[in-house]
Amino acid sequence: MNEDEVLGEFRAAGALLEGHFILSSGKRSANYLQCARVLMNPERAANLARALAQRIPREVRQEIEAVVSPAMGGVIIGHEMGRALGVDAMFLERPEGTFELRRGFSLRKGAKVLMVEDVVTTGLSSRQAMDAVRAEGGIVLAEVALVDRSAGEADLGVPFYPLVQINFPVYDPDALPPELAAIPAVKPGSRKA
Numbered sequence: 001m002n003e004d005e006v007l008g009e010f011r012a013a014g015a016l017l018e019g020h021f022i023l024s025s026g027k028r029s030a031n032y033l034q035c036a037r038v039l040m041n042p043e044r045a046a047n048l049a050r051a052l053a054q055r056i057p058r059e060v061r062q063e064i065e066a067v068v069s070p071a072m073g074g075v076i077i078g079h080e081m082g083r084a085l086g087v088d089a090m091f092l093e094r095p096e097g098t099f100e101l102r103r104g105f106s107l108r109k110g111a112k113v114l115m116v117e118d119v120v121t122t123g124l125s126s127r128q129a130m131d132a133v134r135a136e137g138g139i140v141l142a143e144v145a146l147v148d149r150s151a152g153e154a155d156l157g158v159p160f161y162p163l164v165q166i167n168f169p170v171y172d173p174d175a176l177p178p179e180l181a182a183i184p185a186v187k188p189g190s191r192k193a
Contacts, residue, residue, distance in 0.1 A: 001051040006146075006164040009048065013038040020183035023149075023170065025122045030180055031168040032188055033147050035118035039076040048163065049080030052144050055161040056114070060142050061085065064114045066107060068092060068138070070099060070129040073118035077146055081116045089116075092132050099132035109137035117145040120162065121170075123154030130157070 001009075010016040015037035021029050039045040053061065067089040069078025075091050082089025090105035107113065113133050117126055120143075130140045140158050148154065148162035149170075171180065 001048075001163065003164050006048070006051070009044055010038050013041065013044065017188070020180050020185045022173075022185050022187040023121055024125065025170075026173065027121070027170040028173055028176055028180065028185065029168050029170045030183075031166075033119060033149075033166065034188060035073060035077065035146055038146075039080075039118075045076055045080045046083065048146060049077060049084040052077070052146065052161075052163045053081060053084040055163060056142065056144060060159070063112045063141055065112045066090065066138070067114050067116050068101075068107075068129070068133050069116040070094075070125055074116050074129075077118050078116040081114065081144065085114070087114075092129050099129050101132070101136055107133065107136045107138040111138045113138040113140050115140050115143040115156075115158070117143065119147045119149055120145045120154050120156070120160070121149040123150060123156050126154070126156050 010033055015034040017032040017034055018030060021032040023029055064085055064087055066087055067078050067082040069075060069091050071091045071093045078091055079089045092099040093102050115130055120126055126143055133140050142159040143156050145162045148165045151167045
């Protein structure tokens, strides 16, 4: 899938939103890709995951033993990536502010893991999720995401293979353009402020 095809899937799902959005990083944007909406159709989710799996170099794909994704945003695409790669998929939760495996999920020491996210903006959630995988004894080989909003700036410490890179303008809350400042802000993501 090329960038236009991926964005076409978001548009078809009504998942390319316009307004005034508070991103998980705290920054603001006039555009938001609602991955949960694009992934609510199982066939579309599976197609996007297969396309994402093809972004991973073959030698890396062959080493992956498990997929781990952070809740909430990464759960659906993580599950579909597990299916696409033929490996188990599990997710991390933040019951007390830091990521951890729960619900009986565990990694064997030395397990080679692919981290899967829906969107990467600053990479903070990804780095925190990878720390949790390492604390469980896993080795993070790489990360994939449906969308890289970082403009290639996110330093994840591992190879990163996004399906699409989007460079929507983002703003600090105290430096909004007037047309954006005039619109009430909404926080569509899953991370608390």
